[in-house]
Amino acid sequence: MGPTVSFFTLGCRLNQSETAVLEGLFRDKGFCVVDFKDRADIFVVNSCTVTSAGDAAARYAMKKAIALHSQVRIAIIGCQAQVQRERLLALPNVQWVIGTARKMRLADILWNDISSREKKILVPYISRNAFTMPLTLGRGRRTRANLKVQDGCDNFCAYCEIPYARGRSRSRKFSNVIAEAHALAHVGHQEIVLTGVNIGDYKDDTKCLMDVVKGLEMIKGIVRIRISSIESTKIPRKLVRFMNRPHKLCRFLHVPVQSGCDKLLKRMGRTYATAEFSSMVRSLVKKVPGIMIGTDVIVGFPGETPEDFEETVRFLTKTDVHYIHVFSYSHRYRARSRRFEGEVPASVISSRSRVLRRLSAQKRGAFLGSLLGRRERALFEHKKNEYWIGHLDNYVTIKIKSDHNLKNVFADVILEKVDGEVVLASLANSGKAYGSCSEDQGSYHCVE
Numbered sequence: 126m127g128p129t130v131s132f133f134t135l136g137c138r139l140n141q142s143e144t145a146v147l148e149g150l151f152r153d154k155g156f157c158v159v160d161f162k163d164r165a166d167i168f169v170v171n172s173c174t175v176t177s178a179g180d181a182a183a184r185y186a187m188k189k190a191i192a193l194h195s196q197v198r199i200a201i202i203g204c205q206a207q208v209q210r211e212r213l214l215a216l217p218n219v220q221w222v223i224g225t226a227r228k229m230r231l232a233d234i235l236w237n238d239i240s241s242r243e244k245k246i247l248v249p250y251i252s253r254n255a256f257t258m259p260l261t262l263g264r265g266r267r268t269r270a271n272l273k274v275q276d277g278c279d280n281f282c283a284y285c286e287i288p289y290a291r292g293r294s295r296s297r298k299f300s301n302v303i304a305e306a307h308a309l310a311h312v313g314h315q316e317i318v319l320t321g322v323n324i325g326d327y328k329d330d331t332k333c334l335m336d337v338v339k340g341l342e343m344i345k346g347i348v349r350i351r352i353s354s355i356e357s358t359k360i361p362r363k364l365v366r367f368m369n370r371p372h373k374l375c376r377f378l379h380v381p382v383q384s385g386c387d388k389l390l391k392r393m394g395r396t397y398a399t400a401e402f403s404s405m406v407r408s409l410v411k412k413v414p415g416i417m418i419g420t421d422v423i424v425g426f427p428g429e430t431p432e433d434f435e436e437t438v439r440f441l442t443k444t445d446v447h448y449i450h451v452f453s454y455s456h457r458y459r460a461r462s463r464r465f466e467g468e469v470p471a472s473v474i475s476s477r478s479r480v481l482r483r484l485s486a487q488k489r490g491a492f493l494g495s496l497l498g499r500r501e502r503a504l505f506e507h508k509k510n511e512y513w514i515g516h517l518d519n520y521v522t523i524k525i526k527s528d529h530n531l532k533n534v535f536a537d538v539i540l541e542k543v544d545g546e547v548v549l550a551s552l553a554n555s556g557k558a559y560g561s562c563s564e565d566q567g568s569y570h571c572v573e
Contacts, residue, residue: 136173325359
């Protein structure tokens, strides 16, 4: 058996997508990939540096790995490695710090260094050239598969250092995207989640994001296509039309707003006003019945006054977003806001964050309650305790009790009761799965 390696992934779906590819590449190379909770020879942290919480989580994960195996060798890759290289290399057991441009070559790098104890930093310049991704079939553990189509960002928002951590915006070759989608469908993934830093920027020659969606629609076995996160100013009009049947695009969008106060949006370097954002949301809700819309909000941006925060609360209360991811502002080393005046105390940030999390719970609960009694189609993913857990196409989480094996199964369900952030449901059609698994429905697995 080859050297053992475990992975710990922080941050966005983009990181999750890259880790899934890396696991396959490591297996192909001769490594034995084990779970994070198991003792491993090498521990890989695919890092995030969007907030200070990501930095702290990486350090905590490394401490847990060392507790499992005191001689474990650690490789830190990705965004945090790109911008904190020397600091990371000084941490206990860290042997490799590999930046964004080289992390997809990690299996080769570690295989060649397997007998060496030399510390190594590989953080070269991130080219703006279009890219491809290695194709691997070793990705069958999850029902949904994340498919990376774009990387980097040109926005340089005042609070963010992602353009430094992941480079400028660049897009994956269209043919390479479609090739991986075919490979993912081949190993049984029925739902594909398109990921990137700013996927609305996707462009490869004449191909745009809509071409990617249309290309995936043609692939047998892919039943759902989901957009992960997209900027409000980058949503193509045609994309909205594709969210209604018979198309495969899910009725779901996560659209960051960051603040409901125009003064703060301008200070953040965002390129829209609250009126534009709310108009976009109204249009989505009108044109796509049943769509779920989520958003991100930063609390405690430098200069945020109590009045600014109340303006944000009022805006989010009246806007038809259905949940809010709340982020506590933290200084990033390369972000412009690090030099801004008006720092908000941590206790105030914590208090304001609680207000928005309560609002998010209320809005999600109201949306889930509006769905009760409906018949919807769910894709089931795993069993937890006595319940099978699945998602509707609008990303509502449901759970049901069933004696059937529902993993990676589509089935019609009746939505019955809200239970926190989840909806309790029952199988429709006396336990039969949706449809008859015919060719035009994709590769549905049926409950007999």
